[in-house]
Amino acid sequence: MNNKTRPSPCEVAAAPSIRPLVSRMRQICTLAAAVAISLVVLTPFFLDWSEPYVIAFIGAALGFITIAFTIARRPAMQNVCVLLASVSLCLAIGELGAWSLNASRPQTTNTLEFNYDDPDLGYSPQPSQSAQAREVYRQRVLFDVTYTIDANGYRVIPTAARLAQCRVAFFGDSFTFGWGLADTETMPNQFVAASGGIYRGYNFAQNGYGAHHMLRLLETGRFDRVVGDGPINLVVYQGIIEHVARVVGATTWDPRGPRYVMTTDQGGVAYAGPFHGNAYVALLEWLEKNEMYLYFASRFFDGRARIEDLPLYVAVLKQAQGEVERRFGAGSFIILIWYDKDILDADPTEQFKEAGLNVIPIDRVIPDINENRTAYVLADEDWHPNVAANQRIAGFLAHEVGPQHCHAQDGIKNAASQ
Numbered sequence: 001m002n003n004k005t006r007p008s009p010c011e012v013a014a015a016p017s018i019r020p021l022v023s024r025m026r027q028i029c030t031l032a033a034a035v036a037i038s039l040v041v042l043t044p045f046f047l048d049w050s051e052p053y054v055i056a057f058i059g060a061a062l063g064f065i066t067i068a069f070t071i072a073r074r075p076a077m078q079n080v081c082v083l084l085a086s087v088s089l090c091l092a093i094g095e096l097g098a099w100s101l102n103a104s105r106p107q108t109t110n111t112l113e114f115n116y117d118d119p120d121l122g123y124s125p126q127p128s129q130s131a132q133a134r135e136v137y138r139q140r141v142l143f144d145v146t147y148t149i150d151a152n153g154y155r156v157i158p159t160a161a162r163l164a165q166c167r168v169a170f171f172g173d174s175f176t177f178g179w180g181l182a183d184t185e186t187m188p189n190q191f192v193a194a195s196g197g198i199y200r201g202y203n204f205a206q207n208g209y210g211a212h213h214m215l216r217l218l219e220t221g222r223f224d225r226v227v228g229d230g231p232i233n234l235v236v237y238q239g240i241i242e243h244v245a246r247v248v249g250a251t252t253w254d255p256r257g258p259r260y261v262m263t264t265d266q267g268g269v270a271y272a273g274p275f276h277g278n279a280y281v282a283l284l285e286w287l288e289k290n291e292m293y294l295y296f297a298s299r300f301f302d303g304r305a306r307i308e309d310l311p312l313y314v315a316v317l318k319q320a321q322g323e324v325e326r327r328f329g330a331g332s333f334i335i336l337i338w339y340d341k342d343i344l345d346a347d348p349t350e351q352f353k354e355a356g357l358n359v360i361p362i363d364r365v366i367p368d369i370n371e372n373r374t375a376y377v378l379a380d381e382d383w384h385p386n387v388a389a390n391q392r393i394a395g396f397l398a399h400e401v402g403p404q405h406c407h408a409q410d411g412i413k414n415a416a417s418q
Helices: 009-046 052-070 075-103 187-194 211-220 222-227 278-287 291-301 307-328 349-354 387-405 409-417
Strands: 107-110 114-118 122-125 129-137 140-149 166-172 199-203 234-240 258-262 269-274 333-338 359-361 377-379 382-385
Touching: 009 052, 052 075, 052 291, 075 291, 140 377, 166 187, 166 211, 166 222, 166 387, 187 199, 187 387, 211 222, 211 234, 211 258, 211 269, 211 307, 234 307, 234 387, 258 307, 269 307, 307 333, 307 349, 333 387, 349 359, 382 387
Parallel strands: 166 199, 166 234, 234 333, 333 359
Antiparallel strands: 107 129, 114 122, 129 140, 258 269, 377 382
16 A cells, blocks of 8 residues: 555645746746856956956856856756856966966056047157166066157257257157167157257157158148157158058057048048047957957068058058158158067168158168167167167268268268267
8 A cells, every 4th residue: 555645735736836936936047147157257457357268258257167066957958057167267277377378478558648649649658757667578678768859748858959050850660669778768858969069859759660650740730749840850760560560550559540531532541530540459458458459460460561561651652752752852751670580571762762751771771680689779689779870870870871861961970079
């Protein structure tokens, strides 16, 4: 005889009514867990914590494991949660690994403040500031200097122009700005000193700029507002071959930079707005907090010059030269180019010549630059020009180029011989 007690009719009726409630509670718990994981993942970003992706990935892994063993009842759901937890943990490990690799490179701290909403250039230094810049590699200080920015937002040239009968303007990137160098050690300042103070100088260069920034400065009138109505005797653009990539926006630091496109008007270029819009810039700001993104972007994507982009670069230079010579006379625009065959596997010299550009290759100024490059850079880990390189370049320009463009030629020659 079966002694098992049968459920009462009330219990039989009540059991089905509980199941929807239990199912509903599980749905609510699952939704709450999803919201909790989302908050854990997003909080590091909203609070601007350091290494937010590591914290977010670890938080997500813990959240999915919790769901798998507390809320999820079905094996399929448990397996999905365990898989997601594993992926999140792997991403956290990848972040830590990328952070370690990124930290093995020279680490730079820089208090230079920028306006990242510059409508013409994308970004520009805030005027009237004194910034501290320091770079360290494996506890060895590569440089520790002060950058002084004037009231117009450009780096000062402190050497007094005693005679100032002529004026020179410099364009370029960190090479001309003077990355890692004191105000007196920059190439523009060294030029003024080598010319005996007969030239008064203006340094329009900035870290990360390219030829497109120079052209935009000339076209928008910002250049004129700084130098005034008087003549400029000489304009020097110091470029590196990486500028070929910058002119098409192939960098992460210049998403709002001025974009130029080729026109049918005899190989000219026209301004077409910034490289990217606000949505792209916002996404990039999130990605730049990711160590894995920074690692791969810096090594495989950022600033990779391509031969197919060279015509646009040449056209931008040609238009900038036209702007300068239209205002200040033929021959007043000089291009000093650092060419590295390992970066662009093609010699751009012929395209420069065909465009009628007045180009001076760096090996003409410093003949042993390729064989003895370590003597002209800040360090083996930082290949920006050092004081010795700037002295060579400034001396060449002051003695070989400057006298041809300044009516006070005798004064320059006498000052240079002293």
